[in-house]
Amino acid sequence: GQNIDQPTEMTATEGAIVQINCTYQTSGFNGLFWYQQHAGEAPTFLSYNVLDGLEEKGRFSSFLSRSKGYSYLLLKELQMKDSASYLCAVFPRDNYGQNFVFGPGTRLSVLP
Amino acid sequence: DTAVSQTPKYLVTQMGNDKSIKCEQNLGHDTMYWYKQDSKKFLKIMFSYNNKELIINETVPNRFSPKSPDKAHLNLHINSLELGDSAVYFCASSGTSGRAGSDTQYFGPGTRLTVL
Numbered sequence: 219g220q221n222i223d224q225p226t227e228m229t230a231t232e233g234a235i236v237q238i239n240c241t242y243q244t245s246g247f248n249g250l251f252w253y254q255q256h257a258g259e260a261p262t263f264l265s266y267n268v269l270d271g272l273e274e275k276g277r278f279s280s281f282l283s284r285s286k287g288y289s290y291l292l293l294k295e296l297q298m299k300d301s302a303s304y305l306c307a308v309f310p311r312d313n314y315g316q317n318f319v320f321g322p323g324t325r326l327s328v329l330p
Numbered sequence: 331d332t333a334v335s336q337t338p339k340y341l342v343t344q345m346g347n348d349k350s351i352k353c354e355q356n357l358g359h360d361t362m363y364w365y366k367q368d369s370k371k372f373l374k375i376m377f378s379y380n381n382k383e384l385i386i387n388e389t390v391p392n393r394f395s396p397k398s399p400d401k402a403h404l405n406l407h408i409n410s411l412e413l414g415d416s417a418v419y420f421c422a423s424s425g426t427s428g429r430a431g432s433d434t435q436y437f438g439p440g441t442r443l444t445v446l
Contacts, residue, residue: 251434260420260437261373303371309433318363318435320373 220244222321224306229327230296238291238324240306249309252280252291255323256302264291264304293326301328333357334438336421342444343411351406351441353421361385362404363435364396365420373420379404408443416445 222242230236242250249268253261267273267282267289279292291304306321334355343349355362364376377396378385384396393409408415421438 249433260439263434263436266434305373307373318375323371323373 220319224321224324227325232330234296235294238304240289242287242308244308244310246310250289251307253305254302296328334436336438336441340442347411348409353404355423359423359425361424363422364406367418411445413445418442
């Protein structure tokens with residue numbers, strides 16, 4: 219089966235750095251995505267990793283270790299607007315099956 | 331211009347009714363999807379359509395039927411609505427029809443369905 223785990227909730231202070239972890243066990247692996255979802259809104263794409271290592275994009279970075287089935291999303295210089303749910307999603311199949319599997323999401327609260 | 335749009339944004343209806351949710355994308359994508367997000371915020375894929383062919387149906391009840399009149403539209407029709415169908419339904423689209431690669435999905439704004 220497919221299983222993705224993330225912490226349910228995290229709290230951090232404005233200006234700080236926070237790391238949101240994601241572990242996965244899937245039948246095959248062909249990429250891992252991070253999405254941000256504000257309350258009442260649609261998920262929006264943040265990052266994509268398919269090879270091991272760190273991908274940096276402004277204040278956000280995402281890391282992947284395929285051997286460990288592990289990824290993290292790093293948010294630097296936190297702002298109040300970063301308060302949202304962060305969803306880890308894995309693309310398990312290496313064929314025409316367009317089958318995203320989403321984790322439960324981590325609700326991040328940024329405090330002043 | 332909105333990339334992926336859905337209508338209606340809110341839908342309140344009685345048990346047993348039949349309803350439809352429409353989705354359109356203007357990104358020229360090959361594949362479109364329907365997701366259900368329940369009260370616990372789990373996003374679960376329901377269907378995807380690639381070039382007008384259904385390629386996934388994740389054990390969704392047959393009361394749910396996707397209909398794609400063309401590549402830019404994927405509508406969701408629901409028969410005999412039940413209380414447990416209350417959720418937010420998201421439409422999404424992605425660019426390629428083959429290997430996963432960097433196949434980012436773009437989501438519509440969601441339709442909040444409430445069944446009374």
